Amino acid sequence: MIQLLRYTSQLLLYGAFIVTIGYASTAPTHTHIGDNKAVIKLTLKHAGQRLEACRQLSEEEQARLAPNMRVKEVCPRERSPVKLELLIDGELMYSATLTPGGLSRDGNSNTYQRFVVPAGKHALLARLNDDVHVKGFNYEKEQDITLSPLQIFVIDFRTDSDGFIFN
Amino acid sequence: MLNWLRLSGRYLFEHLEAVFNVSFGDRYNPFYYLGSLAFFFFWIVAVSGLYLYAFFETSMLGAYSSIEYLTVDQWYLGGVFRSLHRYASDAMVITMGLHMLRELVMDRYRGVRWFSWFTGIPLIWLVYASGIGGYWLVWDQMAQYIAVMTSEWLDWLPIINEPMARNFINQASLSDRFFSLLAFLHIGIPLMLLLVMWIHIQRLSNPRTNPPRVLMVGSILAMLVLSLIKPAVSQAPANLDLSVSTIDIDWFYLFVYPLMEKTSAGTLWILASAISLFLALLPWMPPLLRKPAVVVNLDNCNGCERCYEDCPYSAITMEPRSDGLDFEKQAMVQDSMCISCGLCVGACPTATPFRRKTDLIPGIELPDHPLKALREAIIEQTATLEGDQRVLLMGCDYGVNLDKVALPGVVAIKLPCVAALPPSFLDFVISRKHADGVLLTGCHAGDCHERFGIEWLEQRLAGKRDPMLRKRVPRERIVTFWAGEEGGRKLLAEVSRFQQDLAVLGPYTPPQSDVRRRASGTEESA
Numbered sequence A: 001m002i003q004l005l006r007y008t009s010q011l012l013l014y015g016a017f018i019v020t021i022g023y024a025s026t027a028p029t030h031t032h033i034g035d036n037k038a039v040i041k042l043t044l045k046h047a048g049q050r051l052e053a054c055r056q057l058s059e060e061e062q063a064r065l066a067p068n069m070r071v072k073e074v075c076p077r078e079r080s081p082v083k084l085e086l087l088i089d090g091e092l093m094y095s096a097t098l099t100p101g102g103l104s105r106d107g108n109s110n111t112y113q114r115f116v117v118p119a120g121k122h123a124l125l126a127r128l129n130d131d132v133h134v135k136g137f138n139y140e141k142e143q144d145i146t147l148s149p150l151q152i153f154v155i156d157f158r159t160d161s162d163g164f165i166f167n
Numbered sequence B: 001m002l003n004w005l006r007l008s009g010r011y012l013f014e015h016l017e018a019v020f021n022v023s024f025g026d027r028y029n030p031f032y033y034l035g036s037l038a039f040f041f042f043w044i045v046a047v048s049g050l051y052l053y054a055f056f057e058t059s060m061l062g063a064y065s066s067i068e069y070l071t072v073d074q075w076y077l078g079g080v081f082r083s084l085h086r087y088a089s090d091a092m093v094i095t096m097g098l099h100m101l102r103e104l105v106m107d108r109y110r111g112v113r114w115f116s117w118f119t120g121i122p123l124i125w126l127v128y129a130s131g132i133g134g135y136w137l138v139w140d141q142m143a144q145y146i147a148v149m150t151s152e153w154l155d156w157l158p159i160i161n162e163p164m165a166r167n168f169i170n171q172a173s174l175s176d177r178f179f180s181l182l183a184f185l186h187i188g189i190p191l192m193l194l195l196v197m198w199i200h201i202q203r204l205s206n207p208r209t210n211p212p213r214v215l216m217v218g219s220i221l222a223m224l225v226l227s228l229i230k231p232a233v234s235q236a237p238a239n240l241d242l243s244v245s246t247i248d249i250d251w252f253y254l255f256v257y258p259l260m261e262k263t264s265a266g267t268l269w270i271l272a273s274a275i276s277l278f279l280a281l282l283p284w285m286p287p288l289l290r291k292p293a294v295v296v297n298l299d300n301c302n303g304c305e306r307c308y309e310d311c312p313y314s315a316i317t318m319e320p321r322s323d324g325l326d327f328e329k330q331a332m333v334q335d336s337m338c339i340s341c342g343l344c345v346g347a348c349p350t351a352t353p354f355r356r357k358t359d360l361i362p363g364i365e366l367p368d369h370p371l372k373a374l375r376e377a378i379i380e381q382t383a384t385l386e387g388d389q390r391v392l393l394m395g396c397d398y399g400v401n402l403d404k405v406a407l408p409g410v411v412a413i414k415l416p417c418v419a420a421l422p423p424s425f426l427d428f429v430i431s432r433k434h435a436d437g438v439l440l441t442g443c444h445a446g447d448c449h450e451r452f453g454i455e456w457l458e459q460r461l462a463g464k465r466d467p468m469l470r471k472r473v474p475r476e477r478i479v480t481f482w483a484g485e486e487g488g489r490k491l492l493a494e495v496s497r498f499q500q501d502l503a504v505l506g507p508y509t510p511p512q513s514d515v516r517r518r519a520s521g522t523e524e525s526a
Ligand code: HEM
Pocket: B034, B035, B036, B038, B039, B096, B099, B100, B103, B108, B109, B113, B116, B117, B118, B119, B120, B121, B123, B124, B127, B197, B200, B201, B204, B206, B207, B208, B209, B279, B449, B451
């Protein structure tokens, strides 16, 4: 009798164990974003303009260099930081000055941002400056979009396709 | 504060475990084998994982469909393996978490035990990295959620300049190569986990990496039943052009991501690092635990290796003899590994209270528990007892608090561990009639605080382990009672039952052979 009670209680305890696992491995559900929402991702991998243009070396400067490293022209590699802004429906959602990567600041400026917005109509304005010598923004794109629920809208930037890409 | 938390935690565990003790018995209580169970679940995960891996396709389109194939078309085998793989991983989180908490509240993490504790911290990270990586491979909506959250989390670190999250911007940004990398990591990280699990138990002798067979059978059956009634399934396939909305997540592994959404990637990093650092430093936070290690007395050590074999923490090594005595070896203690449990003292054949000519200095001894003092305490305390039901109660700090036991005809003496008592002392108490019986008590049977105290002691009493209790000691006069800290009331009942038995037995009479030997003046030895 006692043996039977023991086995039954063991069964119950094993039961509690698997019920805990069975339940918490899939429940309660988690809502990442509501299904009346949509996502706008703003991302960028872009190298700003060189801070200084390439420059011819004078004879004198050339003479100072070691013979095996003598060159006529030097190109300082440091790049301009990239200033990036995103306005959604006229509201400034993102504004940052992205420093170039790399030890000598000669790499890409990068960013990735995720915005959750209600599905539906939105006015987007993205603008960018990649040259500190230029005032204001040298790239800009404006577009009205309609986002379906859960749609992910990506704003990327590529100079080989004329700047901002919206899709 | 820390102490208070530990004590309340201990109280909770003791009460929960009491339920399991009734059901499983105190030798097979799963709470006493949590580390072993975590090991066991790891093996279930590993074996089922091998099967799954044989069918898994490491490509963007193949990943999901190959797992769907296993789940749906091959539900009876592939599906069961998939479910076992998932649920045993969850079970590993549960047993690991409880194991950690338990070691903490039972005070098995400080002092010399720091090593297992400290190496446990990377295990938590590796278990999580393995599990989350596994869910990622499925490439369903949960995996998509993991991909986005994990990359945003990693991107918070200022190490990599290019955001990892760019890889998951849309369907077009993803490559098959990425799945090969994931699959590679999902094998590499668990292998690393296994390596660290192995390191984790290096300082223990005979680590219990396997739970008792009944628990193995029970656990695997439980996992199988769960796999059959609730097979693990995928959610809708991932689609990086559409955001994940509401998903069923595995809270054992993925609770970190909702937490990150509620706070931020930085908060999660700070929280995870701060908790890990805090845990890692716990063994060195006050109150510090530092008892003096045992010392070897070479004059009395004959190199028999018993202490070496019985030490639960491999703190003793046998070295070539250095003092010119005619023995091959000598015991050497590594102080930094000795937890001062005294199991080795109980194992040393030279620790005998019968010596009269020489002083009582055994081959190995705890400086703050000299056997000579123990011998005197036994003689002194038992001298106050009268009648033929005199009981000497011996216990440790982890069982019933003996200071509170006040019964007529009973005296109590505390030891670091009852197995620190050389069996010859029992012989001494009975044959010299210092008491009519000895009751030894301590932790729960399956859960000795010093790992092997109860096991070794019982084997010594049963004549199965050196040094054995001499046959001339009537076994009915030596009783063991394993009840843990909260077993006070049961212990009192056991004592009075024992006293009744002793009354029936009457006073101890030595066997005839013994009487003759003494009469002829032979020197006693244990
Ligand atoms: C993958 C997860 C883990 C596994 C498989 C595991 C397994 C084990 C095993 C088999 C033992 C030996 C038990 C014995 O023979 O007495 C042990 C001991 C121990 N574990 Fe773990 N463990 C894990 C995680 C952890 C964690 C996260 C911690 C704490 C941070 C921890 C702390 C300890 C301590 C302190 C001991 C030593 C207990 C003693 O000295 O008596 N373990 N573990």
